[in-house]
Structures are given as structure tokens and as C-alpha cells.
Amino acid sequence: MNLLTLGPFVVAPDGILRPREPGALPALRFAWRGRACDAELDGTALRLASAAARVPSSAEPGADRARAFAELAALPGLLPRGWQVKLLPDHRVQVQAEALLDSPPTATSLIAEMVRFALALDPYLDRLENAGVR
Numbered sequence: 001m002n003l004l005t006l007g008p009f010v011v012a013p014d015g016i017l018r019p020r021e022p023g024a025l026p027a028l029r030f031a032w033r034g035r036a037c038d039a040e041l042d043g044t045a046l047r048l049a050s051a052a053a054r055v056p057s058s059a060e061p062g063a064d065r066a067r068a069f070a071e072l073a074a075l076p077g078l079l080p081r082g083w084q085v086k087l088l089p090d091h092r093v094q095v096q097a098e099a100l101l102d103s104p105p106t107a108t109s110l111i112a113e114m115v116r117f118a119l120a121l122d123p124y125l126d127r128l129e130n131a132g133v134r
Contacts, residue, residue, distance in 0.1 A: 025040060054134065
């Protein structure tokens with residue numbers, strides 16, 4: 001049986017994914033519009049996250065933190081159902097989502113969900129950028 005590797009996964013000829021290391025929670029890292037993103041697979045549950053932006057420091061000239069925080073406060077009500085936004089201690093803004101893949105998960109379904117997440121994230125990245133949260 002010829003197997004292909006896709007990051008931390010082994011892909012069978014029929015496209016079914018398995019962790020390269022049994023019992024591991026494999027994750028893929030990718031970038032969208034210059035932002036770090038993660039896709040972690042736990043069985044058929046896919047957790048997606050993006051370091052969407054960073055709130056400017058008060059030491060940055062011209063930083064409009066009030067506008068940035070106002071946009072962050074509005075963002076949860078605008079996100080798709082089940083999505084979350086978190087402000088991390090280092091002032092990065094993380095957007096998270098979950099998806100359920102078919103059982104057994106395939107390489108095609110994994111990549112399709114990663115692309116869906118990235119494309120759905122786009123308008124929120126635009127909103128953050130327009131509010132000075134880059």
C-alpha cells in the first residue's frame with residue numbers, strides 16, 4: 001500500500017487521513033493573508049484558529065486603541081455561528097472556529113474546511129484592518 005504524507009498525517013490511497021503518530025492530535029500550520037493559522041484534528045473534530053490581528057500598543061504613534069477595542073467588542077456578534085474571538089495576553093486577536101469532518105476524515109475534506117475557514121475569515125480581517133487592528 002502506497003502512503004502519502006501530508007504534514008503530520010498519513011494519507012491512504014483512498015484519501016483517508018491518519019495521524020503519523022498514533023494517539024497524537026495532528027495539526028497543520030498555514031498562512032492566510034500573512035497571518036498564522038492552525039488546523040488541529042481530533043478524530044473528526046477540526047479546530048481552526050487564526051492570529052487575525054494585534055491591538056496596537058499605546059506606545060505606537062497614532063494608535064487609536066479606543067477604535068480597535070470598539071471593533072473587537074462588536075466582532076463576536078458579527079462572526080458566523082460557533083466562531084469565537086479572543087484577545088490574548090500579548091494583544092493578539094485570535095479567531096477560532098470548529099468544523100466536523102466526515103468519518104473517516106479525508107485529506108480532501110480537511111483541506112476544503114481549511115479553505116472555507118480562510119475565505120470566511122476575509123471580511124473580518126478587513127474590518128479589523130480598517131479599525132487599525134493589524
